[in-house]
Amino acid sequence: AARLISLHLASHPEGGWLPPDRAADLLACYGITCARMVLATDEHTAVTAAALWDSPVVLKAYWPELVHKSDVGGVLLGLSGPDAVREGWRTLEERFGDRLAGVVVQEMAPHGVELLAGVDSDAVFGPLVAFGIGGTDTDLAADRGYRLAPLTAADAEDLVGASRAATLLAGYRGRPGGDPAAVRDVLSRLALLAAEQTCVTEAEINPLIATPDGVTAVDFRVRVE
Ligand code: ADP
Ligand code: MG
DSSP, X not given: OHHHHHHHHHTOTTOEEOOHHHHHHHHHHTXXXXXXXXXXXXXXXXXXXXXXXXXXXXXXXXXXTOOOTGGGTOEXXXXXXXXXXXXXXXXXXXXHGGGOOEEEEEEOOOOOEEXXXXXXXXXXXXXXXXXXXXXXXXXXXXXXXXXXXXXXXHHHHHHHHTSTHHHHHTTGGGOOOOOHHHHHHHHHHHHHHHHHOXXXXXXXXXXXXXXXXXXXXXXXXXXXX
């Protein structure tokens, strides 16, 4: 894992946001489960990648400066079969033209509670772990708590327990909830990543999808310096 991490960082000497496939590898090095994905740069690769898994896929437009993908129509969910993937690829190409640096082909994760989990480096306090309700309406939910890294088990329990996301994890209004232990585990792993990889200045998973069986990161970014 250490060598893979050095490779990713060495391949990005100028710093900035890592490409999504490298960010996924880095999170995986820390034991954080990410939805399986391939960053494709041509239609044929996208169609081939989509056939790797049994589940439907998501196509996501990628270029380095793109932040809110769904705001610009850059996320196509639930595509099944080669024809749908091909059509999706062409839609993104038409929509974004030369800006498109690639397309993330990603396995659809099960429905669940959408959370935000991240680490930020504060100039005074060092790494801070962030947690709250995630998804595209995360800012509207305004549910964000912070704790200093390293994160103790009690800190993680506190951070999750004090959030409004805890209500969703408990199963809100008859909806399935999520496994809070798996959520706390991801927060601890992010804190460890930030503490060990001092060149990582920011990492954010949004959403981390929680179900009663576990958690899956489906959108994430990692900034290095
Ligand atoms: P952005 O935040 O840039 O708009 P996301 O990748 O977070 O783009 O996708 C937007 C929304 O689409 C997510 O909040 C989630 O609801 C859904 N979504 C994205 N990827 C997946 C996936 N792999 N499985 C299931 N749902 C997904
Ligand atoms: Mg997102």
